[in-house]
Amino acid sequence: MNPAELAAGAAQIVGGLVAAPLLPGTIQHWKARLQGRRGPSPLQPYRELKRLWGKSRVAVEGSGIAYRAAPLLVAAALGTAVLLVPVTSAGPDWGVGHDVLALAGLLSLARFALAASSFDTANGFALMGASRDLMISIFVEATLVLSLAVAVLAARSTDLTDVITGTAGLAAWSGPVLVLGSIGYAFVVVAETGRQPIDNPDTHLELTMIHEGPLLEYAGRDLAFLQWAMAARHWVVLVIAAQIFLPHPPGPWGQLATLPVTLVLLCGALAVTETLVAKSGILRAPRLIATGALVALLGITVGLAGLS
Amino acid sequence: MTANVVGMLRPRGAGGRGPDGPGAPRGGGEDPRSYRDRVEAALAAGRRFAGLHVGAGGDVVRTLLVAPDGTAELIGTSVDDGAVPSIVDLVPAATWDEREAWDRFGIAFDGHHPLRPLLDHSGSVSWTVPVLGADVYQVAVGPIHAGVIESGHFRFHLVGDRILQVDARLFYKHRGLEPAAENEPFDVGLAHAGRACAACTVSNSVAYATAWEQILGLVPTPGLARARTVLLELERVWSHLNDIAAICAGVGLAAGNARFADLTDRARRLNALLSGHRFAFGSVRIGRSEIEADTETVDGIRDGLIRIQEEFTRSWRELVFNPSFTDRMPGVGVVDAAQAVLLGTTGPAARAAGLAEDVRAASPGLSYPGFEAVVPTRADGDVRARFEQRSLELEQSFGLLLGLLDGPLESALAEPGAPSRQIGIGLVESPRGRTSCVVERAGARAAGSDGSRERSRDGSRDDEHRIARWRLRTGSYANWPSVAFAAAGNLLPDFPLINKSFELCYSCVDR
Numbered sequence: 001m002n003p004a005e006l007a008a009g010a011a012q013i014v015g016g017l018v019a020a021p022l023l024p025g026t027i028q029h030w031k032a033r034l035q036g037r038r039g040p041s042p043l044q045p046y047r048e049l050k051r052l053w054g055k056s057r058v059a060v061e062g063s064g065i066a067y068r069a070a071p072l073l074v075a076a077a078l079g080t081a082v083l084l085v086p087v088t089s090a091g092p093d094w095g096v097g098h099d100v101l102a103l104a105g106l107l108s109l110a111r112f113a114l115a116a117s118s119f120d121t122a123n124g125f126a127l128m129g130a131s132r133d134l135m136i137s138i139f140v141e142a143t144l145v146l147s148l149a150v151a152v153l154a155a156r157s158t159d160l161t162d163v164i165t166g167t168a169g170l171a172a173w174s175g176p177v178l179v180l181g182s183i184g185y186a187f188v189v190v191a192e193t194g195r196q197p198i199d200n201p202d203t204h205l206e207l208t209m210i211h212e213g214p215l216l217e218y219a220g221r222d223l224a225f226l227q228w229a230m231a232a233r234h235w236v237v238l239v240i241a242a243q244i245f246l247p248h249p250p251g252p253w254g255q256l257a258t259l260p261v262t263l264v265l266l267c268g269a270l271a272v273t274e275t276l277v278a279k280s281g282i283l284r285a286p287r288l289i290a291t292g293a294l295v296a297l298l299g300i301t302v303g304l305a306g307l308s
Numbered sequence: 309m310t311a312n313v314v315g316m317l318r319p320r321g322a323g324g325r326g327p328d329g330p331g332a333p334r335g336g337g338e339d340p341r342s343y344r345d346r347v348e349a350a351l352a353a354g355r356r357f358a359g360l361h362v363g364a365g366g367d368v369v370r371t372l373l374v375a376p377d378g379t380a381e382l383i384g385t386s387v388d389d390g391a392v393p394s395i396v397d398l399v400p401a402a403t404w405d406e407r408e409a410w411d412r413f414g415i416a417f418d419g420h421h422p423l424r425p426l427l428d429h430s431g432s433v434s435w436t437v438p439v440l441g442a443d444v445y446q447v448a449v450g451p452i453h454a455g456v457i458e459s460g461h462f463r464f465h466l467v468g469d470r471i472l473q474v475d476a477r478l479f480y481k482h483r484g485l486e487p488a489a490e491n492e493p494f495d496v497g498l499a500h501a502g503r504a505c506a507a508c509t510v511s512n513s514v515a516y517a518t519a520w521e522q523i524l525g526l527v528p529t530p531g532l533a534r535a536r537t538v539l540l541e542l543e544r545v546w547s548h549l550n551d552i553a554a555i556c557a558g559v560g561l562a563a564g565n566a567r568f569a570d571l572t573d574r575a576r577r578l579n580a581l582l583s584g585h586r587f588a589f590g591s592v593r594i595g596r597s598e599i600e601a602d603t604e605t606v607d608g609i610r611d612g613l614i615r616i617q618e619e620f621t622r623s624w625r626e627l628v629f630n631p632s633f634t635d636r637m638p639g640v641g642v643v644d645a646a647q648a649v650l651l652g653t654t655g656p657a658a659r660a661a662g663l664a665e666d667v668r669a670a671s672p673g674l675s676y677p678g679f680e681a682v683v684p685t686r687a688d689g690d691v692r693a694r695f696e697q698r699s700l701e702l703e704q705s706f707g708l709l710l711g712l713l714d715g716p717l718e719s720a721l722a723e724p725g726a727p728s729r730q731i732g733i734g735l736v737e738s739p740r741g742r743t744s745c746v747v748e749r750a751g752a753r754a755a756g757s758d759g760s761r762e763r764s765r766d767g768s769r770d771d772e773h774r775i776a777r778w779r780l781r782t783g784s785y786a787n788w789p790s791v792a793f794a795a796a797g798n799l800l801p802d803f804p805l806i807n808k809s810f811e812l813c814y815s816c817v818d819r
Contacts, residue, residue, distance in 0.1 A: 035565075125447075128447070128469070197632055200560035205454075207447075207801055207804055208560070276630070277630075278556075278559040278632040279560035279636075280632065280635070281802065282799055
């Protein structure tokens with residue numbers, strides 16, 4: 001293992017498994033500042049996790065395996081996704097490869113596990129949230145795959161380390177292909193992190209919930225797993241945004257240096273968006289995400305036309 | 309009209325409550341048929357239902373009807389064998405009032421079937437409307453909510469995310485404020501009216517005080533009218549700013565919510581400058597005003613108001629040019645003008661539907677010279693219209709207040725100048741609509757309306773000025789059925805927005 005690989009691997013483990021809660025924490029912190037409130041510190045998610053971890057597991061009476069297994073399954077899927085997404089082009093192979101389609105599958109697995117848990121408990125709000133999430137996910141997954149396909153076309157490989165290399169430097173941005181892919185992926189970032197205009201992570205309005213709904217029946221360590229998984233989802237989605245869909249240097253050391261800066265900028269962008277943009281109507285959300293899919297599709301078309 | 313014919317013509321039902329033999333003699337000298345006729349005639353003449361009042365003896369039920377010119381009349385009917393004819397078929401707005409009268413006084417309403425419980429949560433009779441059909445399911449929300457709000461239970465009947473019907477169940481914190489003040493001196497009731505709701509404390513207090521001033525034959529002097537109008541309009545300013553903040557919260561627009569929440573509290577602090585309390589608790593008195601503010605204080609309030617108005621104008625512009633926000637409102641939660649008349653919708657919600665009705669246009673005891681109700685250009689009765697209505701009324705209130713705050717405020721009195729009465733009716737345009745307070749004084753039933761009674765306005769606790777029965781019917785009470793109506797046919801995730809576009813009080817209802 002060479003030094004670049006070692007550094008990338010360390011950043012991936014420390015960042016994805018330990019530092020991930022800093023991302024939603026930072027967004028919340030800045031969002032509060034933008035509203036003129038002092039708000040919680042960016043470390044607040046850790047306090048939450050500590051509090052929840054100190055509690056015992058409680059299960060809904062009469063619930064089955066789908067409810068009980070979901071938190072672990074979701075956390076395991078996201079844990080694997082963290083290992084799968086390299087932070088630089090020199091990212092080590094942790095035995096799970098770097099395939100983009102496997103990533104889409106892992107995110108879907110987590111979504112399925114949580115939806116199944118809602119059907120298990122049959123809690124009204126959980127079911128409502130899960131059914132909306134499944135409806136929206138049809139469009140989110142399509143947009144995810146299409147926008148990643150743009151990057152895959154540019155790099156001519158589905159291995160994420162190759163994709164990072166293939167989209168590095170300024171040459172990749174000389175044509176419109178990657179720009180179109182980035183626009184498409186921006187919708188994925190908003191939807192997968194459960195942020196406005198698709199979902200509102202701060203809401204207390206049960207009737208409007210999407211991602212929060214299925215979490216309502218969980219407490220204690222189960223909820224800690226799910227909250228960590230949401231933070232890890234931020235990490236996975238934002239690292240891909242930073243190292244593929246935004247300009248990044250060609251070398252692994254340069255990529256490692258720019259990653260924190262880009263992540264902070266992305267958190268800032270999400271905080272600003274969530275402050276200034278209202279949540280869209282529930283039936284408008286699929287159309288909104290489908291717009292991203294169309295832009296990504298255009299990117300693919302342009303890419304193929306340019307290649308042939 | 310003979311009793312027999314009356315029995316045959318009256319609608320049947322009332323769930324078997326109250327014996328209803330066709331030949332049963334009608335006592336009390338009041339013909340029930342003529343009660344319904346008179347109510348129908350008054351409604352046809354453009355009067356609006358404004359409340360139902362059970363008399364102190366429980367032997368008479370009076371319907372309060374208000375004309376566009378501000379005159380109010382009570383049409384009464386005697387209770388016969390525990391029942392009176394229902395008027396819900398004539399004016400559906402009376403539904404809650406009749407249900408409440410049944411729950412509180414056991415008065416049955418012939419023709420109101422089924423008479424579902426409203427305050428009483430213990431009964432075996434279903435309080436929800438049955439909704440049947442394939443794929444219909446129910447979602448129960450509340451009475452405990454995740455937000456910092458009062459208790460209220462909403463039962464949604466849905467197909468998918470589409471609302472078919474909502475049943476609202478309130479009164480979880482019913483305090484019995486009204487019966488607790490019965491047989492007490494008149495000034496005790498003022499505290500009860502003032503504490504019915506913090507958000508509407510000025511409106512409710514002025515309605516109560518006005519009712520007693522009518523009973524005592526007192527007429528507010530211009531100074532008293534001015535002081536009360538300032539308090540009422542300050543209440544409306546902070547309340548409407550708060551409503552806009554709530555609408556922003558309903559669609560998750562954090563920036564708008566934060567900005568208008570800030571403006572709301574700055575407006576409340578103007579109340580504190582004037583009365584020493586951010587909600588202006590205890591600022592209203594019966595027959596007098598003790599608000600005193602020198603030129604410096606009044607100028608301070610004026611300056612504060614001008615700054616709030618400037619920032620409001622800027623913030624409002626940012627809201628209406630935010631497409632993600634404005635996109636959420638058109639066509640959502642519609643109550644049109646005809647429906648508003650039937651439902652008894654009042655206040656900004658009724659004006660947003662195009663009904664140019666405002667108690668302020670005919671409030672002789674207050675200072676509203678030349679006042680005219682405003683309606684939005686797009687009076688569609690949807691969330692957008694209610695949202696825009698708040699802005700129009702805010703501009704109106706800023707104008708009114710800047711005109712009224714033109715010099716020091718001094719304590720003022722109401723003066724004798726009208727015949728004393730047995731029943732007083734106080735009408736106020738609260739931020740949420742028409743609030744009526746009907747007070748029946750204890751004893752001295754023989755006293756006529758000829759002004760012969762000795763008046764007293766010094767608050768002395770003599771037996772002449774005791775409360776026999778009173779009822780506070782707030783704008784929120786009048787509008788809750790409209791919220792449920794407006795929600796039907798809309799999407800479930802839009803309900804918080806529809807609810808917040810009315811932004812009604814729970815406390816005003818659970819009194």
